[in-house]
Amino acid sequence: MNPLFDKKILEKIHEKSLNIIEERGIKFHSRKALSILDDAGATITGEIARIPGEVIESALEKAPESFILAAQNPEFDLDLGEEKTHLSLDGCAAHVLDFDTGKKRASSKKDIETMATIGNYLEEIDIISPMVSAQDSFKGARPLHELDGCLSRAEKHVVTESTVSAREARGQIELAAAVAGGKDKLRKRPIFSNFICTISPLTQDKGGIEAGLEFARAGIPVGFYSMATTGVTSPVTLAGTLAVLNAEV
Numbered sequence: 531m532n533p534l535f536d537k538k539i540l541e542k543i544h545e546k547s548l549n550i551i552e553e554r555g556i557k558f559h560s561r562k563a564l565s566i567l568d569d570a571g572a573t574i575t576g577e578i579a580r581i582p583g584e585v586i587e588s589a590l591e592k593a594p595e596s597f598i599l600a601a602q603n604p605e606f607d608l609d610l611g612e613e614k615t616h617l618s619l620d621g622c623a624a625h626v627l628d629f630d631t632g633k634k635r636a637s638s639k640k641d642i643e644t645m646a647t648i649g650n651y652l653e654e655i656d657i658i659s660p661m662v663s664a665q666d667s668f669k670g671a672r673p674l675h676e677l678d679g680c681l682s683r684a685e686k687h688v689v690t691e692s693t694v695s696a697r698e699a700r701g702q703i704e705l706a707a708a709v710a711g712g713k714d715k716l717r718k719r720p721i722f723s724n725f726i727c728t729i730s731p732l733t734q735d736k737g738g739i740e741a742g743l744e745f746a747r748a749g750i751p752v753g754f755y756s757m758a759t760t761g762v763t764s765p766v767t768l769a770g771t772l773a774v775l776n777a778e779v
Contacts (some may be wrong), residue, residue, distance in 0.1 A: 546773040548583040550732070555580040556777070559736035562743065599657070599751065600719035602709070603685035608656055618657035619649045622676075622692050626662055637662030642679035650684035658684040663692065673698045674705055677722060681709050688722040691755075695737040699724070699744035706750075717749035725753045728778040730763035754779045 555578040558564050568574050570589075572581040596611025608616050626637045629644070642660050649655045664675040673693045680688040693699050702724075703716070710716040724745050726738040742752045756775040758764035764771040 543769065543772050543776055547776040548586055550773060550777040551581050551586060552583050553580065554732065557733040558739065559734065560739045563734065563739045566743075597751065598719070599687040599723060600721050601685055601687045602681070602721055606656070606686040608687055616656040617654055618689060619645065619655060619659045619661050620691075621659070621661035623662045624665060636665040638666040639664040639675045639679045642676055643683045646680045646683040650686055656686065657689055658686045659689040659691065670698070671701070674701045677702050677705055681706065681722070689725060690722060691725045691727075693724055693726070693738075693741045694735070696740040696744045699741035703744065703748045703750065713748065720750050723751035723753065725755055727755045727757050730756060730758040730778065731774060732778060734778075 555573075555575070557577050558567070558579055559577060564574050564577065564579060567579045567581060570581075571585045572579045574580075596609060599608040599610060601607050624637060625634055626641050627633065628635055641662050642664060645661045646658050649658050658680045660676040660680060664672050664679065667675040673690060676692060677688065677690050680690075690702065693702060702722070703713070706720075706722050707713045707716045710719065710721055724741070726742050727735070729735055745752045756778040758771055758775045758778065760766060760768065760771045764774040
């Protein structure tokens with residue numbers, strides 16, 4: 531058994547993460563997020579929020595042990611309470627090798643549609659995500675085109691990753707609600723979810739976190755990728771990196 535999965539080691543990493551959040555704090559560039567944390571009992575100094583461990587623990591206890599990542603076709607719904615690994619497409623790359631010419635070029639919405647079609651067909655793939663970026667669309671509307679490219683070609687749950695503002699999040703919610711049959715139906719069966727990236731070390735981006743707040747209000751699941759790099763934006767040791775990574779998430 532991998533020693534990293536030993537219960538005592540996991541508990542120690544969790545405790546160290548709580549210490550980091552409470553003593554060092556996390557930088558939030560969003561005043562909206564800082565206001566929420568202030569109301570919850572955090573100590574705010576400038577853009578740094580130092581959050582007591584008991585506040586974090588209380589929030590974790592309120593989180594559901596399981597929830598469904600819904601799909602347009604209920605046959606592909608995913609229960610995250612199951613002890614099962616779900617495989618997803620991933621990427622958001624800015625270039626592709628053209629399917630026909632084999633030459634490198636900027637990626638497009640059509641590429642996203644093609645890859646979503648393939649991913650929807652493959653039994654091994656559980657989740658659809660834009661593998662490339664819709665470089666041929668207006669930058670401010672790019673996340674909407676990427677979500678549309680997936681929803682229009684796949685019946686499975688969709689995960690988006692390139693949302694960097696509250697405005698873009700609201701646009702994606704409106705689009706998904708139109709597909710799901712309204713915002714109430716989308717809340718009951720969220721057919722897409724979103725991942726937001728941290729800025730290591732220990733920083734949350736303004737646009738990303740405010741997009742996350744918009745998704746949360748609409749009932750859209752939100753996940754976080756820590757971008758910690760061992761020995762660069764996190765400690766050189768694996769244990770230290772895991773503590774920082776866990777704290778950011």
